[in-house]
Amino acid sequence: MLKNYVLVDYENVQPLAESLDEVADEQFSVFVFVGNSQNRLSYDFVSSFQRLRGGGEYIKISGNGKNALDFHIACYLGVLAMKDPKAYFHVVSKDTGYDPLLEHLREKTIRVKRVAAIEGIPVVKFRKEISKMNPRQKGEKFLARLRKGNASRPASEQAMRSALRAFYQRQLSDEEFEQVLRFVKNSEFVSIADGKVAYAE
Template sequence: MRTNYVLIDYENVQPSALSVLEKEHFKVIVFVGSNQAKITFDVAAQLQRLGSSASYIKISGNGPNALDFHIAYYIGHLAATDPDAYFHIISKDTGFDPLIAHLKAKKILACRSQDITDMPIVKAANSRIPSEKIAVVVANLKQRGASKPRTVKTLSSTISSLFQKALVEEELAALLKLMEKQGLVIINDTKVTYSLPG
């Protein structure tokens, strides 16, 4: 399973629910501003439970976007050593969005979420009923812009990966049928076109 790096902008977000990252495919890096003297006990305790899968980086220097540049550097470094990884930036700072778009153009998997519970992989893992699963799939497809899957086989594979290959074939087929019934996808033989909500 691919490694999911979770890079937390601690100046911007003090995350909750770190316990959902207690799986072997997550690596958590908390970026702490140079003027931040401490982190909360809850965050420290939860990160400690993650053991070697969690680390801190206290940035050096001040200035606008200093922490953001550190996150960008580490994504570049990690992407060079682990090109199949997925990078999750946890921040409310929309300034990361052009970086995310550039990474995607370079075929590097990345997204920004405002909180750990908003991460697509976490939402997918927590979705139980078909409507929740479809919401996760639609959000993922909308993020892809023009690079949506164009065949039923590729779309099925994309959905399967999104749910960490935990869906059985019948469940996957039922989701596709439901998406077609709701008018979200149009399937013509093996080809797929989309009609996603705005």
Template sequence: MRTNYVLIDYENVQPSALAALEKEHFQIYVFVGANQAKVNYEIADTLQRLGPKASYVKIAGNGPNALDFHVAFYIGQLAAADPNSFFHIISKDTGFDPLIAHLKTKKIYACRSKDIGDMPIVKAANSKSPAEKLEVVVANLKQRGSSRPRTVKTLASTISSLFQKALAEDELSSLLKALQNKGYVSVNETKVSYSLPEQRC
């Protein structure tokens, strides 16, 4: 499974549910402002348990967008070294959205979430009902932009991977059918085209 890099803007968000990231495919970076002297216990405890899969980045100086530039730099470095990875920026700062839009034009998967629990991959793991699962699939397809699956086979594989290959065959078929019934996906023989609703990543 591709690595999911989680870059937390700790100046902006002190996230909850960090324990949801205690899986092998997550790598966490917590960006701490130059003037931030403390990190709360839950975050420190979780990051310590994650060992080398988590680290702090202390910002070198002050400025209105100092932390944002650090996040952008790290994404650039990581994307060059691991081009098949996925980047999750945890922040309420909408200033990251133009960066995410640009990354998508470069076929780099990225998304901004306001908290850990809002991350699409975490929502997928926690979704129970068919409606919740469909919402997760649509959000994932939306954020893929121009790199959405183009065949039924690839779409099915993408959905299966999104749910950690834990879906039963009939659940997977039902999700594919629901996408078509809602008009989000059209199938022509083996080819797939999309008409997804507008929504934030």
């Protein structure tokens, strides 16, 4: 599973404690950049931060220079991207001044995005979307993707399993994954024989 690094500009955005619950599992590492004059963090926020299973760190800025915190985030972003270039990076800030740097990094194939809140992180939004769907609805969503004329269709049952996991970004439990796969395999659009997949036209 690819890692998601969340870099929070705490001078610009103060996430609610409950928003950290959205990034509490091992898939996420959270870095909170705190300004030199910010001497208090709420108990609820700190308590939620301590429950992060994927790791996290507070970075307290020592100076008061203009854009000092922004430069710290830019530095950490570069270091993390060098260490884990295939990961996803999310800068949580309403400051559009980051955008030219992030655009440059995307040109270098670094997967980075600025969001105004933790809830805006794409995988967090995707989780919320699919959490409202039952296995049948998830299967129908995957089948709709396969029915598109330009879609790459798996040719084997093993490839079908891999494609389904990738489509749902590995967010399904093993039990639910099997339920969704069973619905797909039993649909009129898909037939599987001897491990090979055929599609109705």
